[in-house]
């Protein structure tokens with residue numbers, strides 16, 4: 001998303017006009033994903049559909065991001081309609097690709113680039129919120145994950161650069177920053193100057209006008225006491241943690257090359273809840289990993305029941321060439337993986353509803369977002385435990401409200417994923 005926003009910024013600075021529908025565009029830039037089978041399929045379908053516009057106004061079709069980074073040679077053969085493929089480390093050179101200058105320069109084997117506060121960027125989110133990309137790449141090498149290969153090794157931006165970008169975003173009206181990276185807890189390690197997530201959060205907390213910061217993607221065993229204390233005590237940091245655990249069985253975690261045991265994960269969750277009262281936890285798990293037995297899957301279900309996460313993403317294991325787990329024996333069939341995924345999702349649905357109901361009657365700060373699509377008489381917002389785009393919302397019974405303002409709201413009713421609340 002942020003890569004696409006940088007490409008929007010670079011192109012609009014060069015007097016390109018950004019249009020909202022592809023049929024009127026003379027240049028189409030399609031940013032893709034390819035980390036699991038479903039995202040590859042979606043990206044291919046998008047290329048096919050954008051290629052149709054080459055019969056009309058579109059003079060240049062450019063495909064960027066993870067899919068070309070991974071499959072550039074195959075794509076060049078399969079999609080002759082595409083004029084240029086741009087790797088994950090080349091979004092900063094999009095203008096040169098649009099101008100057709102670098103088509104033969106395909107040196108994108110090891111992506112190294114990350115943008116800075118000086119790179120133009122157009123925030124595509126509603127104007128009161130934005131994503132802030134702390135780093136690119138990953139040094140964890142989880143056995144199932146292709147991301148380190150397609151996005152490269154860790155490269156963190158400096159604290160000064162991130163604070164400067166945060167100030168620019170706040171000047172443009174942003175009050176909520178959602179901090180992203182492949183793994184936030186590794187932020188700063190490569191800089192070797194003492195910068196880490198705690199130092200960064202403290203610096204960002206000084207930015208006047210910034211109201212909320214939210215941490216997306218933290219690795220379970222790498223949250224220091226200092227980090228927990230800071231989340232607990234700094235009012236600008238949302239009491240929300242997105243902590244993918246992937247599994248709970250030790251044999252599975254070991255095969256996944258996760259550097260944490262089931263016991264440590266359980267302890268971490270207990271500690272989070274003890275040190276940060278009322279914290280909302282989102283997590284992610286993989287079902288149907290090679291060799292996962294029914295018993296191991298049942299252990300995972302038991303753990304999900306006991307952990308009562310506010311939000312959970314359940315992924316069926318995707319068999320990805322180039323990952324360490326590709327060569328593992330005992331790959332499970334798609335039917336088993338889907339059955340396990342559906343089972344766990346149904347289980348989590350019940351848990352989410354119970355968790356939602358348990359908060360009814362609480363008074364919480366809610367960030368007002370917009371008029372609801374459901375009715376012009378309702379507004380929508382999010383409390384600190386609801387990340388944009390992935391979690392639920394709070395529907396607000398109220399007249400005129402102001403976008404981007406925090407309101408005290410009584411949560412009056414829980415629906416399947418959302419609340420109805422009353423502005424006090």
Ligand code: SF4
Pocket residue numbers: 138139140141142145146147148182183219
């Ligand atoms: S930490 Fe996340 S991005 Fe890094 S290898 Fe593991 S799953 Fe992939």
